[in-house]
Amino acid sequence: MNRTVPAWLWTSALAAYLFLYLPLLVVVVFSFNDSKLNAEWVGFTTAWYSKLFRNGEMLMAARNSLLIALVASIVSTFLGTMAGFALHKYRMRVLPVLVVAPIAIPEILMGVALLMFFVMLNLSLGLVSITLSHIAFCIGYVALVVRARLSGMDESLVEAARDCGATPLEAFRYVTFPLILPGVIAGSLMAFTLSIDDFVITFFTAGAAASTLPLQIYSMVKIAVTPEVNAISTLLLLLTLLLITVAARIAPGLLRMND
């Protein structure tokens, strides 16, 4: 369909795209600015990056973030794939609610509920409690992506394999699994990104001992706007860009959100 679109429509859509990108551009550009103030362009420097790499707390936070995201995405990929499979194949009553609820309710509720839960269990807050919480909210996302992939799959392929004498496990291993693999990988990348970016739930379940990149950024930003934050933000933006590009390549349907 290629009709003439009124100019005001183009303009407003263009304005919306500018609105989306200009702020991020500002952050990136000023990460190379040779001034402590994020106000005027003074000159090019990479000093903020080298300062960043000498910042012990920030490096520790980055290590924590990567570790948590790695463990959380692996575990939630397994559990989420199973959940997605169960949602597709069986008539479940409780599971659909438990899969969608963490996504549908305000994040702060899950954060404070888990905080109380861990404290009641006498589990000291830290890397473990953060990771356990991240797995809980990532399962749903993986499950939805995997289920979407499964519902697009031709069921008769599995039946054919079974008719040819494959056991249910073999049919899964050699037919279903390769077919849903792009969905599984896309789901795990999604879980990784969600985990590494999460602020609210991490904020409540981290306690005083452990810090992650978002928590570190939060505490820096609370005190002052500094170009060091621009530098770490730029690096995180790059990482996210990389992950989403890979995910979009593997499963273009991920972008549709037709669920």
Next chain:
Amino acid sequence: MSDAPQQPGSAREKWFVAGPPLAYLIVFFAIPTLLMVVASFRVAGEFGGLAPLRSESGAWNLTLTNYGRFFETSLYLELFAKSFVYALVTTVLCLALAYPVAWLIAHSPKKYRDLLLLLVILPFWSNFLIRVYAWMIILGPEWALARALNTLLGLVGIAPVTLMFSPFAVIVVLVYVHLPFMVLPLYANLEKHDPTLLDAARDLGAHAWQRFRHITWPLSLPGVFAGSALVFIPAFGIFAVPDLVGGTDGIMIGNVIKQQFLESRDWPFGSVLSIVLTVSALVLTGLAALAARPRRSAA
């Protein structure tokens, strides 16, 4: 949902597959949520947290006073009303910004659609705090925006204003952070519209506004509703945005919940606030869904 036939004797297989994720979500989601519901009826501990569930005499230590406290003063109801207004304004602004974008993507050549959509999603995948932080720079007093505005205000003799740390900053950032949530469901809906309907309307002499008012808009209501729910619910309960850019005037209910848990350490009252927040967010979106229904059938 699939209607795959359930084979007999597959019960063991079913629990083998569904059991682990079910167990995990029960332990780390259902139980904590239920504990919070119980906590909202419990008594606060002397040094924060919770008092024992049963007192030394063995009586249950449960009370309704936490809920009473919520309605005792107008403070909390006002805070809820304020958060509601902020979330509503955010939702309406997101809708106004997102509709042209979603419509244009849905009507652009197929080969560009994925790219245009990806361009909307990318900022959404970038870290939430970075997106807030970007506006802390832009709305900051040293930046051109504030300076230009204040020069202008100075010309007409109005005292300079600060953009940061105000309800204005909260709304701008809330719109920015949630915009993609509105574009995606709107696009998914608009893409499915049958273009021949618009052609028919045009042939019958309907001009552009009439075609929008009587065809596109009513058909897009499910998308409008889905997007609004995706924007409204998180915006209603947000605490990081008002915390960072709201100053004292821009405080929302999320900030008070955070304060109850981390500063006052009054868990029962914090639980009450969280439950009222969640229930009212879900009820409001439910009501909006009902309101959207009759008009949809009239279309």
